[in-house]
Amino acid sequence: MAYTFDFSSLWDYAPVLVHGVATTVGLTVAGTVLGVGIGIAGAAARSSGNRPLRIAVGAYVELIRNTPFLVQLFFIFFGLPSLGIRMPEWAAAILAMVINLGAYSTEIIRAGIDATPKGQVEAGASLGMTGPQIFRYIILGPAMGKIWPALSSQIVIVMLGSSVCSQIATEELSFAANFIQSRNFRPFEAYFLATALYLALAVGVRWLLARMGHRMFMKGAARA
Amino acid sequence: MPLVKLSNIRKSFGPVEVLKGVDMTVDEGQVVAMIGRSGSGKSTLLRSINGLERIDDGVIEVDGECVDPSQIDLRALRLKVGMVFQQFNLFPHLSAGENVMLALKVVKKMGKPETRAAAEQALAKVGLGHKFDAYPSQLSGGQQQRVAIARSLAMAPKVLLCDEITSALDPELVNEVLSVVRKLAEEGMTLILVTHEMRFAREVCDQLVFMHGGRIIEQGAPAELFDRPSTPELAQFVGMVEAR
Numbered sequence: 001m002a003y004t005f006d007f008s009s010l011w012d013y014a015p016v017l018v019h020g021v022a023t024t025v026g027l028t029v030a031g032t033v034l035g036v037g038i039g040i041a042g043a044a045a046r047s048s049g050n051r052p053l054r055i056a057v058g059a060y061v062e063l064i065r066n067t068p069f070l071v072q073l074f075f076i077f078f079g080l081p082s083l084g085i086r087m088p089e090w091a092a093a094i095l096a097m098v099i100n101l102g103a104y105s106t107e108i109i110r111a112g113i114d115a116t117p118k119g120q121v122e123a124g125a126s127l128g129m130t131g132p133q134i135f136r137y138i139i140l141g142p143a144m145g146k147i148w149p150a151l152s153s154q155i156v157i158v159m160l161g162s163s164v165c166s167q168i169a170t171e172e173l174s175f176a177a178n179f180i181q182s183r184n185f186r187p188f189e190a191y192f193l194a195t196a197l198y199l200a201l202a203v204g205v206r207w208l209l210a211r212m213g214h215r216m217f218m219k220g221a222a223r224a
Numbered sequence: 225m226p227l228v229k230l231s232n233i234r235k236s237f238g239p240v241e242v243l244k245g246v247d248m249t250v251d252e253g254q255v256v257a258m259i260g261r262s263g264s265g266k267s268t269l270l271r272s273i274n275g276l277e278r279i280d281d282g283v284i285e286v287d288g289e290c291v292d293p294s295q296i297d298l299r300a301l302r303l304k305v306g307m308v309f310q311q312f313n314l315f316p317h318l319s320a321g322e323n324v325m326l327a328l329k330v331v332k333k334m335g336k337p338e339t340r341a342a343a344e345q346a347l348a349k350v351g352l353g354h355k356f357d358a359y360p361s362q363l364s365g366g367q368q369q370r371v372a373i374a375r376s377l378a379m380a381p382k383v384l385l386c387d388e389i390t391s392a393l394d395p396e397l398v399n400e401v402l403s404v405v406r407k408l409a410e411e412g413m414t415l416i417l418v419t420h421e422m423r424f425a426r427e428v429c430d431q432l433v434f435m436h437g438g439r440i441i442e443q444g445a446p447a448e449l450f451d452r453p454s455t456p457e458l459a460q461f462v463g464m465v466e467a468r
Contacts, residue, residue: 123313123372126274127327127379128302137326141317220317220359 007189013180020176021197023090027172028159028205031097035158036151038098039105043143044135046106047113057106064103070164072096077168093165093172101158108150112143145217152209156202163198173197227252227414228273228383233282235268242268243279244438250383250431255415257425257446260435261461266418269435270385273416274298274305287382303331306376310388312368314360320347320371321356324378332379346378347371350404366397370404383414390421422465426450434458 010017045057064072076099077092087095116139124134144151166175177194181187226249235243242265250256258266271277273284275291275298284291286304314323324343328334334342347353350370360368369389376384386405390398402424409415409428419425425432426446434442434449436457442449453459 117311117313119309119311119313120315122276123307123309123315123375124327125298126276126302126305126307127375128299128331129327130299133330137330138315142315145317217317220319220361 003188005189006186007193009184009186010180010189010193013176013184016176016179017173017193017197019171020173021201023170023172023175024159024162024201027090027093027097027162027165027170028155030094031101031158031162032155034094034098035101036105036109036155038102039109039151040140042102042106043109043113046110047135048131061103061106064100065107069096069100069161070167072100073164073168089165089168089170092168093162093170096165097158097162100161101154104154104158105151108147108154109143111150112145112147113139115146116143141217145213148209148213148217152206152213155209156205159205160198160202173201226250227254227287228416229283229285230269230273231283231285233269233272233284234280235265235272235277236280242438243272245282246435246438246440248433248440248443250414250416252382252414253412254431255409255413255429256417256431256433257429258416258418258433258435259420259422259425259461264435265438266433266435267387270387270416270418273383273385274302274307276307299331303379304382306379306381306384308369308372308376308384308386308389310391312360312365312372312392314368314372314375316360319357319359320352320363320374323360323371324375327375327379342378343374346374349377350374351400364397365393366400369393369397369401373401373404373408377408383416384408386415386417386419388418388420390419420465422450434461436461 042057042061045053048054073092073096076096077087077089080086120138121134124138129137162172163174165172166178169175173194177190181190184190228248228250230246230248233243233246234241246265246269258270260266268277272279273286279293281293284301286301289301289304291298291301315326318326321340321343324346325339328339328342344353344356347356350373352367352370352374355363355367355371360371363371389405390401393401398421402421405415405417406428417425417429429446432443432446432449433440434457441455442453442458449458450462453462
């Protein structure tokens with residue numbers, strides 16, 4: 001093998017990489033906050049007594065879960081302008097991620113809601129609480145605690161999936177790696193570094209989410 | 225005027241009619257025990273008093289609050305009717321104090337200091353003033369059930385429903401819960417209990433209601449009913465529980 005590794009040439013592109021990492025993190029944070037917000041609302045709707053609403057949310061979830069993310073992204077960025085809806089590539093990327101995570105987290109959070117013992121809902125009702133109050137104060141917290149590990153995995157999947165957004169020229173980490181190897185002709189080094197950075201990001205995000213979950217949802221959990 | 229008045233309550237689960245036109249009245253300060261075999265409809269009847277079971281027909285009146293099957297919003301009724309469950313049903317993510325404070329805060333919209341004071345008072349009443357910050361997972365079954373009682377009492381209901389509240393407890397924990405109920409009875413709280421604690425029913429209750437096949441077939445003073453049952457069903461039931 002005659003190839004000589006040269007990672008030092010990547011130094012020149014440090015600002016590009018930093019920008020890429022920052023964009024990936026930004027997309028992930030925005031996508032997660034809004035996506036999980038939609039997931040909570042969607043799960044509440046799917047558990048509600050309103051049948052048309054349940055069906056509408058169910059259709060949304062199935063549509064997103066059974067189509068590729070790349071096609072969803074292209075539809076938003078290239079398809080919607082035909083209807084006069086135009087947006088910059090970063091906005092399209094965030095929108096696609098939010099819609100995607102929203103659908104998956106709706107399903108995940110609904111599972112947590114379904115696991116709520118019926119007696120706790122009855123206890124809330126017998127205290128005179130309204131349906132929305134019961135959802136907010138009694139159901140949601142323990143439900144989120146139960147599904148937090150699954151939701152954390154999904155968030156990491158969405159973060160890694162954001163690499164697809166390079167296809168519409170969102171300047172995230174994969175885009176940066178592409179850009180670098182097209183300039184210095186060192187694809188091994190560029191993608192190796194991108195891989196290492198994704199790995200570090202994923203490990204970091206998992207750790208952070210585990211910490212957050214522990215803080216927010218583990219109150220009252222059985223102590224050993 | 226009776227505090228609780230049930231008129232012609234009917235309820236079916238699918239094809240099975242579990243309440244076949246039940247009438248019952250409970251006066252203020254009365255302690256009523258509902259007994260009967262499992263499947264006799266006593267729990268369903270109790271749960272219909274605060275609307276946890278939607279009745280098919282009949283009228284429920286509690287302290288002038290009138291509910292019939294067409295009613296959607298049951299909250300006015302529920303503010304007057306507290307309930308304690310067999311499985312405690314504490315909110316696991318909230319401490320004992322927070323369990324008691326939640327509805328005071330979000331339903332009664334009480335201010336923070338008043339909420340805290342009311343919760344402390346309610347927990348003290350069930351002998352758990354020192355467990356304010358303990359989570360349900362850190363409490364014994366008997367303690368959890370007493371927190372559940374405090375949670376209901378704090379809302380100042382007119383009547384408290386108790387659905388087999390000692391059935392899920394280890395035998396040695398039953399008495400700490402029953403003695404709280406006994407104290408409430410002595411203080412004049414109106415109580416309706418579904419119970420299998422026959423000795424307790426005999427000692428504490430003013431009125432005994434025997435349900436069989438979705439109907440009340442005997443009611444009266446406990447001593448009277450236990451010693452001189454007038455229907456063969458009650459005689460058989462009394463024989464069964466006393467043989468235990």
